[in-house]
Amino acid sequence: MTFAKDKTQAKNYLAVxxxxxxxxxxxxxxxxxxxxxxxxxxxxxxxxxILETNEGKNLPNRLVGIIKIFRIIHSKRQEVHSFYETAMSKYGTINSLTA
Incomplete structure (x- = not known):
């Protein structure tokens, strides 16, 4: 089962x-x-x-490590965007109620 998972992960990295x-x-x-x-x-x-980067002083030198960091950054960006959209929606609701 682990072999199939590793093979799928390898295909995903190769696609990137x-x-x-x-x-x-x-x-x-x-x-x-x-x-x-x-x-x-x-x-x-x-x-x-991420922990091994030592606050950006020791960045990964392998492509897979770099891709992992990009994935984490992309995930956090999506998360922040979601929070922003929720906040703007709530702001619009409050703005329409107080107008």
Whole structure:
């Protein structure tokens, strides 16, 4: 069972690498982010890779480690965007009630 999971994870990382290789300056990053969003963002391995960066002084030198950090950043960005959308929705409701 673990072998199948590892094989799937490897395919997911290869998909990100393939999209990065095909990226042309000025083109959309949507396909890269789409492939990136399939990867886990909150697994123990990712947390360990963040802790090992030592506040940005010791960044990963392997592509997989870099992709993991990008995935975590992308996940946090999506989370902040969700909070922002919720706050703006509540602001709109309050604004319409007090107008």
């Amino acid at each position: 690498i393939h999209e990065l290789a095909n990226y042309v300056s000025g083109s959309s990053t949507g396909r890269i982010l789409e492939c990136l969003s399939v990867l886990p963002a909150h697994d123990q391995e990712s947390r360990t890779s």
